[in-house]
Amino acid sequence: MTGIDQTSLSRSTSLKLFGYHPVVIIVAVLLLFMPLIANDFILYQIFSWSFMLGIVALSLMFLAGYGGMVSLAQMTIAGFAGYMVAIFGVNGIASVSIGWPWWLAVPMALFLATLLGTITGALAVRTEGIYTIMITLAIAAAFFYFTNQNYAIFNGHTGINRVATPHFLGVEWRSTVPFYYLTLGFAVLCYWVTSWISRAPFGLALQGVRDNPRRMAALGFNVNAHRIAAYVYASFMASIGGILLVWGNGQISPGSVSVDVAIDNLIIAVVGGISRPIGAFIGALIYVVLRTFALDVLVAFGLDGNRFRLLIGIGFLAIVFFSPDGVIGLWNRWRNRHASVSTVRQGGAHG
Amino acid sequence: MDSIAQRLSAAGTNNALELRGVTKMFGALAALTDITLSVKPGERRAVLGSNGAGKTTLFNCITGDFLPSSGTIRLFGEDVTEFPPQERIRRGLRRTYQISALFPGLTVRDNVYLACRGVSRGRFSFIRPRFNDPLVQAAENLIEAVHLTGVIDRLVAELSYGQQRQLEIALALAGAPRFILFDEPAAGLSPTERAELVEILTSLPTHFGFIIIEHDMDVALRVVESVTMMHNGRIFKEGTPQEIESDPEVQELYLGGGHG
Ligand SMILES: Nc1ncnc2c1ncn2[C@@H]1O[C@H](COP(=O)(O)OP(=O)(O)OP(=O)(O)O)[C@@H](O)[C@H]1O
Ligand SMILES: [Mg+2]
Numbered sequence: 001m002t003g004i005d006q007t008s009l010s011r012s013t014s015l016k017l018f019g020y021h022p023v024v025i026i027v028a029v030l031l032l033f034m035p036l037i038a039n040d041f042i043l044y045q046i047f048s049w050s051f052m053l054g055i056v057a058l059s060l061m062f063l064a065g066y067g068g069m070v071s072l073a074q075m076t077i078a079g080f081a082g083y084m085v086a087i088f089g090v091n092g093i094a095s096v097s098i099g100w101p102w103w104l105a106v107p108m109a110l111f112l113a114t115l116l117g118t119i120t121g122a123l124a125v126r127t128e129g130i131y132t133i134m135i136t137l138a139i140a141a142a143f144f145y146f147t148n149q150n151y152a153i154f155n156g157h158t159g160i161n162r163v164a165t166p167h168f169l170g171v172e173w174r175s176t177v178p179f180y181y182l183t184l185g186f187a188v189l190c191y192w193v194t195s196w197i198s199r200a201p202f203g204l205a206l207q208g209v210r211d212n213p214r215r216m217a218a219l220g221f222n223v224n225a226h227r228i229a230a231y232v233y234a235s236f237m238a239s240i241g242g243i244l245l246v247w248g249n250g251q252i253s254p255g256s257v258s259v260d261v262a263i264d265n266l267i268i269a270v271v272g273g274i275s276r277p278i279g280a281f282i283g284a285l286i287y288v289v290l291r292t293f294a295l296d297v298l299v300a301f302g303l304d305g306n307r308f309r310l311l312i313g314i315g316f317l318a319i320v321f322f323s324p325d326g327v328i329g330l331w332n333r334w335r336n337r338h339a340s341v342s343t344v345r346q347g348g349a350h351g
Numbered sequence: 352m353d354s355i356a357q358r359l360s361a362a363g364t365n366n367a368l369e370l371r372g373v374t375k376m377f378g379a380l381a382a383l384t385d386i387t388l389s390v391k392p393g394e395r396r397a398v399l400g401s402n403g404a405g406k407t408t409l410f411n412c413i414t415g416d417f418l419p420s421s422g423t424i425r426l427f428g429e430d431v432t433e434f435p436p437q438e439r440i441r442r443g444l445r446r447t448y449q450i451s452a453l454f455p456g457l458t459v460r461d462n463v464y465l466a467c468r469g470v471s472r473g474r475f476s477f478i479r480p481r482f483n484d485p486l487v488q489a490a491e492n493l494i495e496a497v498h499l500t501g502v503i504d505r506l507v508a509e510l511s512y513g514q515q516r517q518l519e520i521a522l523a524l525a526g527a528p529r530f531i532l533f534d535e536p537a538a539g540l541s542p543t544e545r546a547e548l549v550e551i552l553t554s555l556p557t558h559f560g561f562i563i564i565e566h567d568m569d570v571a572l573r574v575v576e577s578v579t580m581m582h583n584g585r586i587f588k589e590g591t592p593q594e595i596e597s598d599p600e601v602q603e604l605y606l607g608g609g610h611g
Binding site: 196197199200201202204205207208210211212214215216217218219220221222223226229 | 414416436440441446448452453454455456457461465468469470473475476477479480522525
């Protein structure tokens with residue numbers, strides 16, 4: 001039953017609650033019990049980071065994969081949310097700290113960052129392809145330079161440090177294990193909602209807009225309204241990622257919203273594969289593992305540790321060259337081959 | 352739920368479609384010049400004309416894909432000249448495209464489901480349709496009507512050319528159409544597929560009218576009651592199929608080397 005079930009699973013309109021692939025179940029169990037196996041370094045540096053970067057990459061995957069809109073501003077939205085939660089909440093820079101409790105600062109940050117993302121979207125949806133990339137890149141660059149020079153709100157080049165992290169239900173959520181579950185929880189939530197939406201009218205229509213905007217208008221859809229709505233959702237998700245990132249780091253500075261970081265986000269999404277939500281997290285995991293260990297490996301070989309970007313760049317090139325659909329493209333191809341073999345073996349059991 | 356009869360009476364004595372002095376310029380090229388045309392509700396009409404006559408441009412102006420350079424367009428009595436396409440579609444206008452405009456990355460089912468969703472509420476809904484959702488049922492019925500049930504879960508990119516043309520028609524039949532524009536639905540079809548198309552067109556409910564652009568007189572004249580001939584962006588003849596077929600000017604233009 002394996003081959004046929006899998007191919008029909010990927011296309012069927014009905015949700016198969018208990019029809020998950022064994023790999024999914026194994027991964028789920030592993031992630032759930034990871035704190036029993038892994039040390040603090042792996043939990044935070046590898047997993048929490050992958051979940052947080054994965055959420056931001058997922059917001060790009062949603063726009064690019066389902067909407068056909070490549071936005072380089074998603075890391076900027078995340079960074080803006082991070083700044084807002086730092087500024088409205090408690091931080092170490094008295095001159096820029098408003099000092100609200102986290103449960104007020106977080107909704108405020110989510111709201112303002114989603115608003116910024118919506119405005120970005122409203123500007124970007126009037127353009128197509130390369131121009132969307134240019135306009136979102138311009139917004140990313142502008143925000144980077146603005147935070148660098150503005151001391152009244154963003155504390156300029158130094159940025160904001162000692163950002164307070166939430167403490168409630170008797171748990172200090174920034175300590176490693178709670179933070180692991182916090183980031184895992186939000187990653188799963190974002191992943192699940194995004195997957196769910198992809199088969200709901202909103203997501204289907206977005207894919208229609210991606211494939212043929214003119215026809216969508218001729219079917220009764222307001223194409224630009226749909227695109228802007230996609231930015232609203234994606235920006236909300238990026239904001240969640242950005243708030244987690246600032247809690248994880250305890251600080252935020254213009255370096256967190258630089259153009260480099262915006263492009264890293266694109267690389268993460270593309271390496272993982274933008275056709276399905278899981279790609280964002282696979283891409284983030286690969287990126288984080290390379291960033292964390294490539295340095296040591298390079299130094300061990302007597303090379304400059306800062307060359308890890310070169311490694312990531314080469315990996316990026318290889319992926320784009322061999323599998324335009326990223327790592328999940330490789331996985332899909334392997335699975336399809338496997339599926340067609342088992343279909344043949346079963347003598348074409350198709351109805 | 353308003354019935355077709357209610358809608359028709361609401362439309363009153365208005366024409367389904369009324370164009371006055373519609374002109375469309377592409378730079379210095381006049382693709383349409385001073386087109387005045389009216390079509391009654393329920394009327395079925397063919398628009399004929401050689402390549403580049405402006406037939407597709409006429410459709411694009413009616414649906415709002417392009418805004419006309421001048422002139423007015425009324426749909427069921429309402430001036431829609433400045434309306435974006437989706438607003439006209441929501442008022443009951445439908446169209447097919449000469450070059451199939453489908454969603455290749457989605458299945459046949461999803462393509463038709465989108466067409467049904469586009470003309471109803473909940474376009475932004477986060478709620479997944481259940482199998483017994485009325486729109487899912489409507490989509491399945493439409494797919495059956497254009498004989499595509501066998502490939503309902505296939506990606507559109509995998510369909511044959513003829514199947515894609517059939518799907519084009521299904522997309523235009525979604526919801527409660529009041530007036531449909533068919534742009535060369537038979538282009539590139541085999542004789543058997545053409546016969547099937549004629550069958551689909553003739554079996555359409557009679558309460559809504561359509562305009563069909565068709566080079567193949569056999570297809571066009573069998574499914575319509577009136578004909579408009581276009582040439583160089585102008586209307587130069589209107590009449591019944593019999594009148595047009597026997598018209599010497601038409602004969603000369605169509606058969607006497609009017610092409611090319
Ligand atoms: N988007 C456009 N931009 C510029 N010129 C256009 C455009 N669309 C059509 N035209 C021109 O307008 C004229 C009419 O084109 P149109 O497509 O309406 O012809 P048609 O009657 O549909 O022809 P066919 O039978 O080949 O489909 C042609 O000269 C064409 O080149
Ligand atoms: Mg044409």
